[in-house]
Amino acid sequence: MAHIKLPGGLPGIIGPMAAYPEAAKPLNGLAEVILRGPSSLTPGERETIAAYVSRGNECHFCCQSHAAAARAHLGPEKSIVDAVLADASTAPASPKMKALLAIADKVRRDGRLVQAADIDRARAEGADDRAIHDTVLIAAAFCMFNRYVEGLGTWAPQDPDDYVESGERLAHQGYAAFDAGEIRDEWRAGANGR
Amino acid sequence: MAHIKLPGGLPGIIGPMAAYPEAAKPLNGLAEVILRGPSSLTPGERETIAAYVSRGNECHFCCQSHAAAARAHLGPEKSIVDAVLADASTAPASPKMKALLAIADKVRRDGRLVQAADIDRARAEGADDRAIHDTVLIAAAFCMFNRYVEGLGTWAPQDPDDYVESGERLAHQGYAAFDAGEIRDEWRAGANGR
Numbered sequence: 589m590a591h592i593k594l595p596g597g598l599p600g601i602i603g604p605m606a607a608y609p610e611a612a613k614p615l616n617g618l619a620e621v622i623l624r625g626p627s628s629l630t631p632g633e634r635e636t637i638a639a640y641v642s643r644g645n646e647c648h649f650c651c652q653s654h655a656a657a658a659r660a661h662l663g664p665e666k667s668i669v670d671a672v673l674a675d676a677s678t679a680p681a682s683p684k685m686k687a688l689l690a691i692a693d694k695v696r697r698d699g700r701l702v703q704a705a706d707i708d709r710a711r712a713e714g715a716d717d718r719a720i721h722d723t724v725l726i727a728a729a730f731c732m733f734n735r736y737v738e739g740l741g742t743w744a745p746q747d748p749d750d751y752v753e754s755g756e757r758l759a760h761q762g763y764a765a766f767d768a769g770e771i772r773d774e775w776r777a778g779a780n781g782r
Numbered sequence: 783m784a785h786i787k788l789p790g791g792l793p794g795i796i797g798p799m800a801a802y803p804e805a806a807k808p809l810n811g812l813a814e815v816i817l818r819g820p821s822s823l824t825p826g827e828r829e830t831i832a833a834y835v836s837r838g839n840e841c842h843f844c845c846q847s848h849a850a851a852a853r854a855h856l857g858p859e860k861s862i863v864d865a866v867l868a869d870a871s872t873a874p875a876s877p878k879m880k881a882l883l884a885i886a887d888k889v890r891r892d893g894r895l896v897q898a899a900d901i902d903r904a905r906a907e908g909a910d911d912r913a914i915h916d917t918v919l920i921a922a923a924f925c926m927f928n929r930y931v932e933g934l935g936t937w938a939p940q941d942p943d944d945y946v947e948s949g950e951r952l953a954h955q956g957y958a959a960f961d962a963g964e965i966r967d968e969w970r971a972g973a974n975g976r
Contacts, residue, residue: 591901591918592911604915610819611919614811621805646894691933699932700840707785717786721798721934724785725805728929735922738893739885740915 591741600649600744601737602775605766612766615733620763622726623657628718631759632661633685634726636669640689641696641727643673647734649744654730656748656755684713688723695727750778785935793938794843795931796969799960806960809927814957816920817851822912825953826855827879828920830863831886835921837867838890841928843938848924850942850949878907882917889921944972 594603605612623634635658642650655673659666671679676689687710694701702724710720737744745751753774757765765771788797799806817828829852836844849867853860865873870883881904888895896918904914931938939945947968951959959965 591896591898592914604919608915608919611812611815614808614815617808617811618805621808625804645892695929695933698839699929699934702785702933702935704785720786721802724933725798725802725930728926728933731929732922732926735889735893735925736919739889739896739918739922740893741896 589741590743591739594740594742597776598772599775600653600742601733602766602772603742604736604740606772609767615736616763616766618729619733622722622729623654624762627722628716629688629722630661632658632665633688634722635661635759636672636681636685637689637692637723637726638730639669640672640676641692641730642734644693644696645731645734645738647730647737648746649737649742650730650734652744652748652751653754653758656751657758658755660756660759682713684710684715684719687713688715688719691720691723692727695724696731699724699728745778753778783935784937785933788934788936791970792966793969794847794936795927796960796966797936798930798934800966803961809930810957810960812923813927816916816923817848818956821916822910823882823916824855826852826859827882828916829855829953830866830875830879831883831917831920832924833863834866834870834883835886835890835924836928838887839925839928839932841924841931842940843931843936844924844928846938846942846945847948847952850945851952852949854950854953876907878904878909878913881907882909882913885914886917886921889918890925893918893922939972947972 595606598606623638624631635654639651639655639658642654655669658669662668668679668681672681691702691706691710694706707720754771757771789800792800817832818825829848833845833849833852836848849863852863856862862873862875866875885896885900885904901914948965951965
């Protein structure tokens with residue numbers, strides 16, 4: 589049971605976002621910008637970083653939600669998402685992506701761990717300033733989202749299949765769909781069947 | 783030197799916000815909502831929580847910026863801010879505030895550390911759902927802001943006096959002042975004198 593009263597049936601961040609819509613607006617605005625806005629990284633790469641950081645923080649809801657969004661973006665290359673989540677160092681990701689994931693993991697643990705050598709490695713593999721900035725901000729932001737979800741004691745569906753529909757919507761319609769109530773309705777419909 | 787190219791003379795989060803304004807907008811929107819929007823906690827209490835979490839994460843820029851904003855809000859009671867930063871357990875803060883600071887510190891370390899007993903203690907001291915929600919979100923958000931600032935290797939003025947003017951502006955004009963360029967101009971003016 590969550591630590592505070594939240595609308596029934598809504599998992600993870602969906603409950604607090606429904607209960608506190610004035611905070612949900614900039615949170616969704618931030619997610620839209622960092623995951624789907626202009627960047628030198630694809631939305632699939634950015635959602636993979638989000639899922640990877642959430643895995644590191646052991647936030648099941650965020651990890652599964654953004655892994656599902658990453659798979660929806662990547663289509664035929666979606667197996668890379670699960671390979672990264674299993675072991676980023678051996679996953680068939682690009683050297684640039686691996687260097688950025690290493691930065692993301694350091695930011696997740698403590699931003700001060702990022703050293704010039706980490707940045708040099710990413711640049712040598714083709715990352716530009718924008719990619720480095722976006723990686724740092726995505727990793728930082730998911731340290732927030734993960735803590736918001738876990739610190740309130742929300743519940744999360746365990747079956748990855750429960751996240752497929754939401755992942756498709758996040759990938760194709762984006763985070764503004766939350767404000768339109770579509771994501772809430774989708775989860776409510778799923779919860780009704782439990 | 784920061785890990786990526788940032789506008790000269792701007793410390794902490796001000797540099798990346800100036801360089802990446804599309805991300806700055808929801809970041810400032812979030813800060814405005816969680817620190818100055820409707821809440822059962824005063825802005826002074828919320829800025830104190832923000833400074834306390836940033837101190838825990840050892841982010842000098844965020845800690846000093848929000849401590850200055852908290853002092854500006856609290857006026858004659860401003861000494862409480864430094865007492866909390868020195869040792870929250872012995873500070874002359876209210877029992878409710880101490881219970882919320884304990885929750886904030888757990889969220890900072892790992893959201894899953896928050897237990898029912900922590901929530902019960904806060905409720906017994908008068909915290910409502912809104913106060914608990916806002917504390918969790920503020921602590922989570924500063925885990926993001928701290929990592930954004932530190933993960934990009936930004937610089938920070940060491941002297942607390944350098945944060946006084948900005949703290950007054952954050953307290954009285956809020957975070958939208960950044961979008962209006964006022965906060966940037968103020969730091970640039972300060973940097974010119976270095």
